[in-house]
Amino acid sequence: QSVLTQPPSASGTPGQRVTISCSGSSSNIGSNNVNWYQQFPGTAPKLLIYGNTHRPSGVPDRFSGSKSGTSGSLAISGLQSEDEADYYCSSWDDSLIAYVFGTGTKVTVL
Amino acid sequence: QVQLQQWGAGLLKPSETLSLTCAVYGGSFSGYFYTWIRQPPGKGLEWIGEIIHTGSIIYNPSLESRVTISMDTSKDQFSLRLTSVTAADTAIYYCARGMAVGYGYDYWGQGTLVTVSS
Numbered sequence: 001q002s003v004l005t006q007p008p009s010a011s012g013t014p015g016q017r018v019t020i021s022c023s024g025s026s027s028n029i030g031s032n033n034v035n036w037y038q039q040f041p042g043t044a045p046k047l048l049i050y051g052n053t054h055r056p057s058g059v060p061d062r063f064s065g066s067k068s069g070t071s072g073s074l075a076i077s078g079l080q081s082e083d084e085a086d087y088y089c090s091s092w093d094d095s096l097i098a099y100v101f102g103t104g105t106k107v108t109v110l
Numbered sequence: 111q112v113q114l115q116q117w118g119a120g121l122l123k124p125s126e127t128l129s130l131t132c133a134v135y136g137g138s139f140s141g142y143f144y145t146w147i148r149q150p151p152g153k154g155l156e157w158i159g160e161i162i163h164t165g166s167i168i169y170n171p172s173l174e175s176r177v178t179i180s181m182d183t184s185k186d187q188f189s190l191r192l193t194s195v196t197a198a199d200t201a202i203y204y205c206a207r208g209m210a211v212g213y214g215y216d217y218w219g220q221g222t223l224v225t226v227s228s
Contacts, residue, residue, distance in 0.1 A: 002154055035214035037155075044204055044218035045155065051213050088155055092212055098170045099145075099157040 003028060004089050004102035011108040012079045020105045022072040022089030028100060032092040034072035036065055039086045048087070049074060076107070084109045112137040116205045116219035118190075122226050128192040132205030132219050139163065139186040143208030145215060146179060146190045148201040151223075156201075160208065161188055195226045 005023040012018040022034060034052050037045035047056050049065035052072065062077045072089055089102035118130035132144070145160035159169035161179045169177050173192070181188040192199060203222050206215035 033212040033214075035212075037214075044206075044221050045215075046218070047214045047216045049214075050209070050216075056216055090155075090214065096171065097168070098172075099160075101155040101157065104154045 002103045003093060003096070003100050004091065006087075006089060006102040006105045008103070009106045009108065011110055012076075013110045014079055014081065016079045018076045018079055018083075018107060020074045020076075020087055020089075020107070022074070022102050024070050024072070024091060026070055027095035028070075028091040028093040029067065029072055030070040031094060034065065034067050035090045036063075036072075036074045037088045037090065039088065045088065079109055081109045083107060112207065112217045114205050114207060114217050114219040116203075116222055118203075118222055118224070120223055120225060122195050122224065124196050124226060124228055125194055126226075128190070128195050128199065128203075128224055130190045130203055130205070130222055130224075132188055132190075134186045134188075134207065139183060143211070143215075144179075144181065144188045145206050145208055146203060147206060147215075148199075148203045149221075150201045158190065158192075158203075195224075197226050200224065200226050 010018050036049040038048045039045040052067040053065050064075045066073045087105045093100045113135045116132040140163040143160050146158040149155050159179050161167045176193045178191040205219040207217045208215050
């Protein structure tokens, strides 16, 4: 039930900037907030960005979020090896009446 | 520091009922949303449903006929029941706390792998 589309993979060298897109529709991102999660293998997801642009306490400011129309984006500036993980976007969907997640993006640090 | 600790049976046979409980430690139990999310091995996340501290409940329409989420405010716990499980319900099940509507889930349980197999 992944109605939010993300690229399956993204990569960069240490120090580079990597951007992950999350494409939705008017019933989800177009009318609701986008949140982002980071997940390492074998662990629970961690909230990285909430309310489109806000970082929870403890999340480095290398991570930033934005939203435009029916799409959201997560940017990682100054990429570090410990950023290698899976990233998921999410939003409420007014048509499905459910909280939906993106397809997930695996970030690799080259 | 807020911690969510979950437990429940990890191996079920088809047609049995999945039952998980999540306890919230630290901080106030009231004022937040409590949700269940699952993740099939190697796959993405699926929202199951959530309960608000007032008792209001929302379920994923795709699972609504089989799901029950409840809470026990006296114990700061909430629970998940999923009936008539099949192999398709095999997943890691997570409990989580939501800050406010549309603002994501800030604290998560450790996850419970539930395997459905005959």
